[in-house]
Amino acid sequence: MKKLFLSLLIFILLAFLSASVLLAQNRICANCGKTITKNFLEYNSQPYCSQKCFEAALPKCSVCGKSVGEGTKQGEFLKHNGKIFCSDKCFERSLPKCAACGKPAKKQIRSTDDASKAYCSQECYQTSLPKCELCQKSLNGWKEMAGHIYCNDCAALPKCLDCRLPGASIELPDGRHICQTCEKTAVISRDQAQRLFEQVRGDIEKHLGLTTDHRITFQLVDARELGRITGVTVFSEQGLYSHKWKTYQTAKTKVPDSDTFVIYILSHLTPKYFYNIAAHELAHDIHDALYPNAKGKELEEGFAEYISSLMNAYWGNDSLNLEKLHNQEKIYAQGYQKFLKIAEKNGLSDVLAYMEKQNQTSKSKAIKKKTK
Numbered sequence: 087m088k089k090l091f092l093s094l095l096i097f098i099l100l101a102f103l104s105a106s107v108l109l110a111q112n113r114i115c116a117n118c119g120k121t122i123t124k125n126f127l128e129y130n131s132q133p134y135c136s137q138k139c140f141e142a143a144l145p146k147c148s149v150c151g152k153s154v155g156e157g158t159k160q161g162e163f164l165k166h167n168g169k170i171f172c173s174d175k176c177f178e179r180s181l182p183k184c185a186a187c188g189k190p191a192k193k194q195i196r197s198t199d200d201a202s203k204a205y206c207s208q209e210c211y212q213t214s215l216p217k218c219e220l221c222q223k224s225l226n227g228w229k230e231m232a233g234h235i236y237c238n239d240c241a242a243l244p245k246c247l248d249c250r251l252p253g254a255s256i257e258l259p260d261g262r263h264i265c266q267t268c269e270k271t272a273v274i275s276r277d278q279a280q281r282l283f284e285q286v287r288g289d290i291e292k293h294l295g296l297t298t299d300h301r302i303t304f305q306l307v308d309a310r311e312l313g314r315i316t317g318v319t320v321f322s323e324q325g326l327y328s329h330k331w332k333t334y335q336t337a338k339t340k341v342p343d344s345d346t347f348v349i350y351i352l353s354h355l356t357p358k359y360f361y362n363i364a365a366h367e368l369a370h371d372i373h374d375a376l377y378p379n380a381k382g383k384e385l386e387e388g389f390a391e392y393i394s395s396l397m398n399a400y401w402g403n404d405s406l407n408l409e410k411l412h413n414q415e416k417i418y419a420q421g422y423q424k425f426l427k428i429a430e431k432n433g434l435s436d437v438l439a440y441m442e443k444q445n446q447t448s449k450s451k452a453i454k455k456k457t458k
């Protein structure tokens with residue numbers, strides 16, 4: 087009996103001890119904070135009281151929001167750029183759409199000029215590249231001409247004498263090339279050219295009040311003829327103004343009324359280029375008549391470019407004036423810019439006053455020279 091009592095006492099003692107141990111080990115749910123008395127789940131060494139609390143602690147798919155790794159202890163998931171995805175499907179949904187085919191762009195190939203666009207493959211990226219206007223090849227690098235783009239090979243093809251674009255397929259007997267588009271309206275017949283020339287002369291008089299009483303002969307020529315007349319093979323002008331006169335052999339003085347005036351303009355120009363050139367050459371004639379003493383290549387070409395630019399604007403062909411600023415023959419571009427500056431405030435009237443001043447100072451210099 088005594089023995090039984092003792093063992094009972096030991097049992098009670100043990101039971102009490104173990105209860106206090108259990109109590110000391112009581113866990114707190116890492117999610118809801120409740121004391122865990124029964125079974126618990128563990129995740130990242132933290133206890134959770136229920137499936138619900140456990141799931142709340144799991145990482146969430148950044149696309150669908152679902153807890154990742156449901157039912158498993160250490161959730162399995164995809165990680166990409168610090169984001170978590172529950173499945174391939176959700177990962178793909180997170181990708182930008184290929185700008186070409188619309189499929190998720192896993193590779194995300196970016197175009198260099200628009201980084202907001204992504205492409206799924208090299209093939210799709212290729213479709214985004216600009217194409218050569220002539221051969222349709224996709225271009226990684228290209229040459230741009232007047233807003234058109236070409237591959238290097240096509241850019242080197244013969245250029246149209248009018249629009250200056252490469253790939254002009256028609257070769258003229260004088261070696262120049264013209265494209266099929268420009269050829270349709272190109273001024274080829276002498277009659278049409280003569281008519282347009284008269285019209286330009288009339289327009290200049292009407293619009294600018296500038297004219298001369300010179301009897302000008304007009305000639306439509308090809309590049310070979312113009313080269314023969316000027317003796318220059320690489321010629322920056324597409325026309326020529328010529329004023330010749332006879333001189334007495336003995337006295338070396340001018341034969342009165344022996345002047346001849348000829349303006350040559352190249353054939354196959356489209357009307358707007360023809361107008362531009364005709365106005366330029368007629369400006370040389372105006373210069374010659376009104377300011378004969380004002381000399382110098384920059385002054386002469388600058389004045390002619392300025393007058394023709396006013397006429398281009400009048401005809402609605404302003405784009406040609408932009409080309410004048412970029413004339414490869416520097417003296418033309420410089421001269422034109424010089425006159426644009428002179429005209430800054432009062433336009434043509436300041437230009438004519440400037441020309442008159444040049445004419446007077448050159449004249450007085452010439453007289454001084456003679457009297458010395």
Ligand SMILES: [Zn+2]
Pocket residue numbers: 115116117118119120134135136139
């Ligand atoms: Zn809990």
Ligand SMILES: [Zn+2]
Pocket residue numbers: 147148149150151152171172173176
């Ligand atoms: Zn998901």
Ligand SMILES: [Zn+2]
Pocket residue numbers: 184185186187188189205206207210
């Ligand atoms: Zn694609």
Ligand SMILES: [Zn+2]
Pocket residue numbers: 218219220221222223236237238239240241
């Ligand atoms: Zn090409």
Ligand SMILES: [Zn+2]
Pocket residue numbers: 246247248249250251254264265266267268269
């Ligand atoms: Zn053309």
Ligand SMILES: [Zn+2]
Pocket residue numbers: 323366370386387390
């Ligand atoms: Zn000129």
